[in-house]
Amino acid sequence: xxALGDRTMVVEFEGTLLKAADPFPYFMLLAIxxxxxxxxxxxxxxxVWPVLKLLDQMGRAGLGLRVMVYVAVAGVKEAEVEAVARAxxxxxxxxxxxxxxxxxxxxxxxKLVVVTRWPRVMVEWFAKEHLYVDAVVGREIEVNRFGxxxxxxxxxxxxxxxxKWAAVFGSKPVESVHSRISLPSPNLTGxxxxxxxxxxxxxxxxxxxxPTPLASLLILLWFPLGFALAVLRIAFGLLIPFRxxxxxxxxxxxxxxxxxxxxxxxxxxxxxxxxxxTHRTLMDPVILSAVLGRRVPAVTYSISRLTELLxxxxxxxLSRDRTVDGSRISAALAHGDLAVCPEGTTCREPFLLRFxxxxxxxxxxxxxxxxxxxxxxFHATTARGWxxxxxxxxxxxxxxxxxxxxxxxxxxxxxxxxxxRSACDVANHVQRMLAAALGFECTNFTRRDKYHVLAGxxxxxxxxxxxxxxxxxxx
Numbered sequence: 001x002x003a004l005g006d007r008t009m010v011v012e013f014e015g016t017l018l019k020a021a022d023p024f025p026y027f028m029l030l031a032i033x034x035x036x037x038x039x040x041x042x043x044x045x046x047x048v049w050p051v052l053k054l055l056d057q058m059g060r061a062g063l064g065l066r067v068m069v070y071v072a073v074a075g076v077k078e079a080e081v082e083a084v085a086r087a088x089x090x091x092x093x094x095x096x097x098x099x100x101x102x103x104x105x106x107x108x109x110x111k112l113v114v115v116t117r118w119p120r121v122m123v124e125w126f127a128k129e130h131l132y133v134d135a136v137v138g139r140e141i142e143v144n145r146f147g148x149x150x151x152x153x154x155x156x157x158x159x160x161x162x163x164k165w166a167a168v169f170g171s172k173p174v175e176s177v178h179s180r181i182s183l184p185s186p187n188l189t190g191x192x193x194x195x196x197x198x199x200x201x202x203x204x205x206x207x208x209x210x211p212t213p214l215a216s217l218l219i220l221l222w223f224p225l226g227f228a229l230a231v232l233r234i235a236f237g238l239l240i241p242f243r244x245x246x247x248x249x250x251x252x253x254x255x256x257x258x259x260x261x262x263x264x265x266x267x268x269x270x271x272x273x274x275x276x277x278t279h280r281t282l283m284d285p286v287i288l289s290a291v292l293g294r295r296v297p298a299v300t301y302s303i304s305r306l307t308e309l310l311x312x313x314x315x316x317x318l319s320r321d322r323t324v325d326g327s328r329i330s331a332a333l334a335h336g337d338l339a340v341c342p343e344g345t346t347c348r349e350p351f352l353l354r355f356x357x358x359x360x361x362x363x364x365x366x367x368x369x370x371x372x373x374x375x376x377x378f379h380a381t382t383a384r385g386w387x388x389x390x391x392x393x394x395x396x397x398x399x400x401x402x403x404x405x406x407x408x409x410x411x412x413x414x415x416x417x418x419x420x421r422s423a424c425d426v427a428n429h430v431q432r433m434l435a436a437a438l439g440f441e442c443t444n445f446t447r448r449d450k451y452h453v454l455a456g457x458x459x460x461x462x463x464x465x466x467x468x469x470x471x472x473x474x475x
Contacts, residue, residue: 074151088205226396243293260406279341360426383454
């Protein structure tokens with residue numbers, strides 16, 4: 001730790017703010033998520049791990065870092081490296097943040113400057129957006145004139161980089177940067193907001209577990225077996241009747257937990273029930289249909305035509321034109337039940353995004369359904385990758401679990417037509433019901449916020465924008 005001037009604190013990232021100083025897992029994430037050759041880079045980096053360990057024991061950790069950078073990003077577009085640093089790494093960084101150290105450094109109100117021996121691009125987004133750091137100083141990855149990373153990094157060590165920063169401030173550091181420091185007990189009395197790191201609500205990438213050397217080896221060994229198992233599970237799901245799925249799933253290692261009482265099939269003379277579901281994966285309406293034992297059409301938006309063609313249930317495609325979409329949903333309800341996920345996109349963390357109120361205007365027969373899932377190796381959602389692979393990755397997990405909780409149909413007085421409530425009130429009420437059932441927190445985030453952060457666009461191809469800032473949470 002060092003001090004530059006009276007109002008600036010300089011702190012090393014790895015080993016101080018970040019409890020884990022080993023860069024290997026983070027470069028493994030960078031390798032596997034950067035481009036279409038990610039799995040090859042992942043395997044190569046794992047192969048050179050013994051060499052990296054030997055270099056570290058010989059006091060040549062700097063050379064080992066350069067090897068990791070080269071294997072992970074050589075030939076990758078600079079924009080892809082930045083995207084992984086923004087969308088994938090923050091989740092794993094947050095798990096290793098030393099919150100006590102972070103609070104101590106922020107407690108005196110000075111500006112916080114983070115210095116890292118790793119490439120600056122890996123750390124900057126997380127440090128500024130989640131730790132409220134004012135500046136990040138690190139080494140730069142060389143990029144050619146075509147925008148591709150060469151895999152080489154600047155030769156400066158962290159101490160030299162710190163001296164550069166000191167020159168900018170017009171003073172030299174009082175102390176050199178240390179990996180470990182003796183922390184005083186932070187005095188949080190009167191500490192201004194925020195007094196905790198900003199939570200990681202949106203993140204991308206396929207890996208659930210932190211890819212340590214052992215975990216990475218197990219992932220590589222499991223990958224072909226998991227893929228074969230996923231093909232088998234999907235084939236059974238497509239071939240057998242829906243009413244059998246609940247009983248066949250445990251035989252193939254999956255688990256389906258159902259709570260509450262599902263409603264009976266619709267009667268021909270009445271309109272269908274609108275199942276309002278939380279959105280965790282692309283599989284939500286398919287799992288709902290499996291629980292109900294019948295194919296329930298699902299409302300979709302911005303999924304590929306291939307995904308729609310391969311879907312085992314009918315789909316109702318929305319256009320984001322409120323009048324047109326309302327007509328389509330009403331027409332579908334006139335023919336039977338319908339499933340809708342008013343969040344408009346998935347969220348991996350225990351938060352619910354803001355609900356669109358359109359569903360509340362169209363029917364009083366509203367059945368909230370709390371959907372949740374658990375996976376141990378691979379995430380079944382993506383913002384930057386190929387969404388058609390989402391079901392494959394879900395079923396590649398050794399023991400995927402889905403939980404479906406029926407909360408009962410809304411009473412008439414809690415709806416728009418019969419109860420006279422506004423559509424927004426009904427949507428917010430349903431959101432709070434589902435959040436309480438799952439132990440989640442409601443937010444004002446939208447689909448656009450998610451895609452701005454993770455992919456730099458609003459979720460539609462060809463509409464690229466810069467990453468969004470974070471809206472505030474609400475109860």
